[in-house]
Amino acid sequence: MTRKLLAILALGAAVAMVGTPALAHHGQAAYDTSKIVTVKGVVTRWLWSNPHCVLFLDATDENGQVVHWIGEVQNPLSMTNMGWTGDSFKPGDHVTIRLTPAKNGAPIGLIADAIMANGHKLDARNFVRDAVDPDAKPIDGKDASKPDAKTDAKPDEAPKQ
Amino acid sequence: MRMSCVAGIAVILSLLAAPLLHSQAEPPAPEQILPQDAGSEHPPITYDGWHKTYPTEIKQEGKPSPAPRHDLGGTWDPGPTNGIQARVKPDDGIPAHQPPYTPLGLEMLNQNHPSGGFRSVLPGDTNDPLEKGNPQGMPREDLYELRVTQIVQYPEKVLVLYTNGRVWRVIWTDGRDFPKDMEPRWYGYSIGKWVSDTTLLVETRGVDERTWVDRAGRPHGADMVVREWFHRVDQNHLELSVQVEDPKMYTKPWVALYKLPFDLRPPDFDVREMIFAPSDFNEYNKYVADPVSNKGGK
Numbered sequence: 347m348t349r350k351l352l353a354i355l356a357l358g359a360a361v362a363m364v365g366t367p368a369l370a371h372h373g374q375a376a377y378d379t380s381k382i383v384t385v386k387g388v389v390t391r392w393l394w395s396n397p398h399c400v401l402f403l404d405a406t407d408e409n410g411q412v413v414h415w416i417g418e419v420q421n422p423l424s425m426t427n428m429g430w431t432g433d434s435f436k437p438g439d440h441v442t443i444r445l446t447p448a449k450n451g452a453p454i455g456l457i458a459d460a461i462m463a464n465g466h467k468l469d470a471r472n473f474v475r476d477a478v479d480p481d482a483k484p485i486d487g488k489d490a491s492k493p494d495a496k497t498d499a500k501p502d503e504a505p506k507q
Numbered sequence: 508m509r510m511s512c513v514a515g516i517a518v519i520l521s522l523l524a525a526p527l528l529h530s531q532a533e534p535p536a537p538e539q540i541l542p543q544d545a546g547s548e549h550p551p552i553t554y555d556g557w558h559k560t561y562p563t564e565i566k567q568e569g570k571p572s573p574a575p576r577h578d579l580g581g582t583w584d585p586g587p588t589n590g591i592q593a594r595v596k597p598d599d600g601i602p603a604h605q606p607p608y609t610p611l612g613l614e615m616l617n618q619n620h621p622s623g624g625f626r627s628v629l630p631g632d633t634n635d636p637l638e639k640g641n642p643q644g645m646p647r648e649d650l651y652e653l654r655v656t657q658i659v660q661y662p663e664k665v666l667v668l669y670t671n672g673r674v675w676r677v678i679w680t681d682g683r684d685f686p687k688d689m690e691p692r693w694y695g696y697s698i699g700k701w702v703s704d705t706t707l708l709v710e711t712r713g714v715d716e717r718t719w720v721d722r723a724g725r726p727h728g729a730d731m732v733v734r735e736w737f738h739r740v741d742q743n744h745l746e747l748s749v750q751v752e753d754p755k756m757y758t759k760p761w762v763a764l765y766k767l768p769f770d771l772r773p774p775d776f777d778v779r780e781m782i783f784a785p786s787d788f789n790e791y792n793k794y795v796a797d798p799v800s801n802k803g804g805k
Binding site: 373374375376377393395396397398400402416418421422423426427428429448449450452454 | 550552553554563621622623624627628629630654670779780781782783784787788790791794795798799800801
């Protein structure tokens, strides 16, 4: 399982040094905030609840094995103002998500954004941060908290899983 | 003769009290004032509970009307990110931003393991009381997930209705003192006094020691005094300042919030629900918090 995950990370990950997505309720201590992983898969469940909304996604790795990915975003109240709803995803939807992966290798992460099969993009990142240090800079000097500063992936450009 | 004597005593008492009231009319300015919303972005649209949309940033057209006297009533919006923590003393690891802990306060702090901020532990390792479903208490209700806040005012009391957890509290303004032998309560006992035409100073005591001051896990004891200044700047704007005093945990009072701004939303703004139900929490822990914390799950 670990090898498969490593393979997914190696093949499917678009690694970028980005700013830190933060969650209102929990911090990001469990996540490797220096990385972004792109996962293309099929929605199995969308949990629209507190403390964080959770998207369940099945993706197939290079060996043909299905990996059950889980991505979290903020709470429904915050996500609504970003254009997300309880109906944003339905089981069977094809979606590409970019997320900050768990440090321990579990197929779980903080969703930065999600792109639907029709190209519609939902942005999840960084309307809330933990730190209030006004001098804090992203690692690479780019302000990845701004939606335009990230590497926008389109569904047809996303790495194959 | 008797009347004039009483009047004289009243004048003397009022003169003696004047400096105290004057000093309390304004919240103490912190040593350093940080930007209210540094590092955050605002989505342009805010939805209410009826899915009506409002601009997140309210642009004032013309000069707002003066604040009504002794009236805080309304639906007040601190914006999407304000109030997420003790903004004057953010939990960012910078020594100057730390409250003035006593040795006991520091010891107690280190026993608290928050799930966010500079001292964040893995989500499965936190002992944040909220994770057990405990109430936030005071002043944490002001310092964590403070969102649209409704204030309802009666002649004898002020009701504060918070979005997070659908929590409400009562601030008595009928001149009463704190009860003797206060039984600890999650939200303590609050009394308020108008210290100017537009500022209500609220003191809260008797807060249950199991609560944290804020998300960072800053501790308090049974004798903590929380002071809040609700200042209505004008018809459309409110400011909230918060001070924490607890000699057991802190060498001196410290300011946690300073003039946090709120905008007045229209009367028909429906406040959305934000409840951390145990069943939802359990599911989140099962699928996310425990697995990323090496605690099994799923």
